[in-house]
Amino acid sequence: MRLLDKQEIEDIAVGAALLGTGGGGDPYIGKLMALQAIEEYGPIKLLDPEEVPDDAMIVPSAMMGAPTVMIEKVPSGEEAVTAFQSLRDYLGEEIYATMPIEAGGVNSLLPFALAARQGIPVVDCDGMGRAFPELQMVTFYLDGLEATPMVLSDEKGNGMLLNTINSVWAERLARGATIEMGGSVMLAIYPMKGKDLKRSAIRNSLSLEEKIGRSIREAKAKNYDAIDEVLKITSGFKLFQGKVKDIDRKTETGFARGTAIIEGIKDYKGQELELNFQNEHLLAKTEEKLLCVTPDLIAVLDAETGMPITTEGLRYGARCIVIGMPCDPKWRTEKAIEIAGPSYFGYDVAYTPVEKLAGKGEE
Amino acid sequence: MRLLDKQEIEDIAVGAALLGTGGGGDPYIGKLMALQAIEEYGPIKLLDPEEVPDDAMIVPSAMMGAPTVMIEKVPSGEEAVTAFQSLRDYLGEEIYATMPIEAGGVNSLLPFALAARQGIPVVDCDGMGRAFPELQMVTFYLDGLEATPMVLSDEKGNGMLLNTINSVWAERLARGATIEMGGSVMLAIYPMKGKDLKRSAIRNSLSLEEKIGRSIREAKAKNYDAIDEVLKITSGFKLFQGKVKDIDRKTETGFARGTAIIEGIKDYKGQELELNFQNEHLLAKTEEKLLCVTPDLIAVLDAETGMPITTEGLRYGARCIVIGMPCDPKWRTEKAIEIAGPSYFGYDVAYTPVEKLAGKGEE
Numbered sequence: 001m002r003l004l005d006k007q008e009i010e011d012i013a014v015g016a017a018l019l020g021t022g023g024g025g026d027p028y029i030g031k032l033m034a035l036q037a038i039e040e041y042g043p044i045k046l047l048d049p050e051e052v053p054d055d056a057m058i059v060p061s062a063m064m065g066a067p068t069v070m071i072e073k074v075p076s077g078e079e080a081v082t083a084f085q086s087l088r089d090y091l092g093e094e095i096y097a098t099m100p101i102e103a104g105g106v107n108s109l110l111p112f113a114l115a116a117r118q119g120i121p122v123v124d125c126d127g128m129g130r131a132f133p134e135l136q137m138v139t140f141y142l143d144g145l146e147a148t149p150m151v152l153s154d155e156k157g158n159g160m161l162l163n164t165i166n167s168v169w170a171e172r173l174a175r176g177a178t179i180e181m182g183g184s185v186m187l188a189i190y191p192m193k194g195k196d197l198k199r200s201a202i203r204n205s206l207s208l209e210e211k212i213g214r215s216i217r218e219a220k221a222k223n224y225d226a227i228d229e230v231l232k233i234t235s236g237f238k239l240f241q242g243k244v245k246d247i248d249r250k251t252e253t254g255f256a257r258g259t260a261i262i263e264g265i266k267d268y269k270g271q272e273l274e275l276n277f278q279n280e281h282l283l284a285k286t287e288e289k290l291l292c293v294t295p296d297l298i299a300v301l302d303a304e305t306g307m308p309i310t311t312e313g314l315r316y317g318a319r320c321i322v323i324g325m326p327c328d329p330k331w332r333t334e335k336a337i338e339i340a341g342p343s344y345f346g347y348d349v350a351y352t353p354v355e356k357l358a359g360k361g362e363e
Numbered sequence: 364m365r366l367l368d369k370q371e372i373e374d375i376a377v378g379a380a381l382l383g384t385g386g387g388g389d390p391y392i393g394k395l396m397a398l399q400a401i402e403e404y405g406p407i408k409l410l411d412p413e414e415v416p417d418d419a420m421i422v423p424s425a426m427m428g429a430p431t432v433m434i435e436k437v438p439s440g441e442e443a444v445t446a447f448q449s450l451r452d453y454l455g456e457e458i459y460a461t462m463p464i465e466a467g468g469v470n471s472l473l474p475f476a477l478a479a480r481q482g483i484p485v486v487d488c489d490g491m492g493r494a495f496p497e498l499q500m501v502t503f504y505l506d507g508l509e510a511t512p513m514v515l516s517d518e519k520g521n522g523m524l525l526n527t528i529n530s531v532w533a534e535r536l537a538r539g540a541t542i543e544m545g546g547s548v549m550l551a552i553y554p555m556k557g558k559d560l561k562r563s564a565i566r567n568s569l570s571l572e573e574k575i576g577r578s579i580r581e582a583k584a585k586n587y588d589a590i591d592e593v594l595k596i597t598s599g600f601k602l603f604q605g606k607v608k609d610i611d612r613k614t615e616t617g618f619a620r621g622t623a624i625i626e627g628i629k630d631y632k633g634q635e636l637e638l639n640f641q642n643e644h645l646l647a648k649t650e651e652k653l654l655c656v657t658p659d660l661i662a663v664l665d666a667e668t669g670m671p672i673t674t675e676g677l678r679y680g681a682r683c684i685v686i687g688m689p690c691d692p693k694w695r696t697e698k699a700i701e702i703a704g705p706s707y708f709g710y711d712v713a714y715t716p717v718e719k720l721a722g723k724g725e726e
Contacts, residue, residue: 086526090453156528156532157527157528158525158526158527158528158532158536159525159526159527160523160524160525160526160536161523161524161525161526162521162522162523162524163449163521163522163523163524164520164521164522165520165521169519169521172543173521173523173540173543173544176539176540176542176543177536177539177540179539180535180536180539181536
């Protein structure tokens, strides 16, 4: 157990934006909420998964919806508390700790705000090791854990408790409700025992985010290039460097979908990168070849500051560096590729590990 | 208290189809379910509202969705029990009795099947005195009672518990979920105490349905015209007689909407009646004048048998008689006309009581 204060939250927010692969909601909002909660309630306990008792009840918390909506509809924090308490009452059991469902943007940070308000710890892990757009795209689902009972709460005071036959139905019903409720809601979801958390969660992803954020901060302070450091920490690859030339973005069926075209500069002059996203960046390719595809991670970094740029933060003319990072091995099984690989998102390419695409594979 | 056996259910089903103004789902399905439940569990207790203790918990049960879907997706009865028990567990209180939310088609009959399975009585009342397509269109809403906590259950085993800020939100979220869940679901809704039921429900509507059904049955047996008897019981008016010439029907946003054109015969030769429906018949007019409009009741009866025809049972060439009946006085206040009058459904006419349109008003 260690205590996280404001600096750690700042660093986690930067790392979360990177692992969030452009998605998971604006980390800035989540960070502000977490910082304010620390201001009010003091530092937050971070537990290693090993410190969680096997029979303790853990409830991940998350925001669901399109990031483009979240920016306009900032949550008060009350929705999360309401969702959490409703689920606790339904379970009839005290909740030992919370955790993020994904390592991405707002959803890495929101559990801290909730934990501070509830006086409970956050567990240093998540269910994706990155960000993904749908509720069943978690290691918990791969490991047979259920999304429900889960609770959705909106800022108006509407609440919904779901008990579904599987997590795909949970996604379907919650997504429909999220749209009706105005595009974003707070969730208390995937309630699980400590022993299940230990076998299923992706461990220490919050610490990894912190490490990434700290290295970018230090590079900035000491005026050296952060990219190399980030690539080392994440075992990643530089894929492209260029300037955003074109963005096509729309919010549909609760998702922010779109495409960005990046015009190459320096070593990449004369080439164009096409980035496809659906809340998160999912596929990066040039005219000639595939560079990285989901479930591997794609992040876009500001060429100057090394800071990650979210999909909704991508602006015409922005100079950026695109990197690819291998996903957790849990995402490379056949079943995992089926639920979070390229064909699930409608891209007609086979999944190939980023290190192989980069010519650094072990084959 | 009296016991209802199979004959009473048969009669109620006929009366329910009439008061259901063509909507509320196919009464045949509800009747079969109620009859089967009586076969299995014995006659069902019917309570007068006056017999319900003030502090007893009453939970209406209903099916939500488009009747056109219900025909293809017959409920097993298990969904209703699941919804009911989930709400009981949530309330933490035994449920004393159930009742229909509307006097219409399947929804008048389903509470009997549930009551038989649960060994509880049905209260002789409902929340509409007719059928309406939306959850807030009930006297309970007019009287400030809340639709939630409510539970939706589908036949697959998915369940949803809603707690909304008002009944319009309950309708909105439940409607969206119903569509996702396949077009029809079972509800346990508007939980209320006996004292609220007594001040808000439309009383003895099940007995009224039974009386209507019995009079049509007896007329048929004794070979005389049932229509006059029905008009007497319901204080109704004969509006039109003719042959269905054209039907335009579609299922959209969870409703069966459409229009039927009826070509006049006998006294009505040379005229055409236009019937507009949205699950229920809502407006009847000729080219010259309005004949009857919601919240007053419009029913279409088979010219030969006097049996009510549902909106989904309307067929090209069917010979029918259209009647209009005054709604309960609770539907004639300003607030009631606002939530269930013609302009709510998009018809650009002012509400005028059917007796006034028929030239029999007291003005």
